Amino acid sequence: MATWFDGYVAEPVDELLSLLSVGGEVEDLERCQKLGTGIEGVFRTEVAAQYAGWPPEATTDGSRVDLCVRSGTSSLDVAGVMWIDFAGEVFPFRAEIGRAADGSTSVVGYIGQVDPRTGEPPRLPRGTLIVPVSGDRGRGTHAELIVGRQQMPIAWTKVLEVP
Numbered sequence: 001m002a003t004w005f006d007g008y009v010a011e012p013v014d015e016l017l018s019l020l021s022v023g024g025e026v027e028d029l030e031r032c033q034k035l036g037t038g039i040e041g042v043f044r045t046e047v048a049a050q051y052a053g054w055p056p057e058a059t060t061d062g063s064r065v066d067l068c069v070r071s072g073t074s075s076l077d078v079a080g081v082m083w084i085d086f087a088g089e090v091f092p093f094r095a096e097i098g099r100a101a102d103g104s105t106s107v108v109g110y111i112g113q114v115d116p117r118t119g120e121p122p123r124l125p126r127g128t129l130i131v132p133v134s135g136d137r138g139r140g141t142h143a144e145l146i147v148g149r150q151q152m153p154i155a156w157t158k159v160l161e162v163p
Helices: 004-019 029-050
Strands: 060-072 075-084 089-099 105-112 129-133 142-147 150-153 156-162
Touching (some): 004 029, 004 060, 004 075, 004 105, 029 060, 029 075, 029 089, 029 105, 029 156, 060 129, 089 142
Antiparallel strands (some): 060 075, 075 089, 089 105, 142 150
């Protein structure tokens, strides 16, 4: 019997892997909508339990995928923004998703720009963007953050892992 995780994470990952060569980037991000819902669901159920810096009583409220790259033969690197606490504010998220030979799926989740003192996610305005930046010196495409008119690298903090 298929689970919610299978339908919203594993199956969309398989579909995206079938469309991309290693290093390839999804151009039609609408194809990532279901996976974005799955990643947000993983954050919603796991981040409070696994990450001490998560604010008490906070929750996620949807996501938008802005970058999806096939990072290996059976893995995707996904980045975007996730809404927090139904107030319209967002924080940057990243998910490294892998499919193993046995059919299992793993997700490692990150939050960008956490508060260095508390570890809490930032609460950025609705217009915050994640943009793809071509890598240099062998580094593939990666995500950078645009807040207002300022573009900056993202400092990622690992917050969860689902085997």
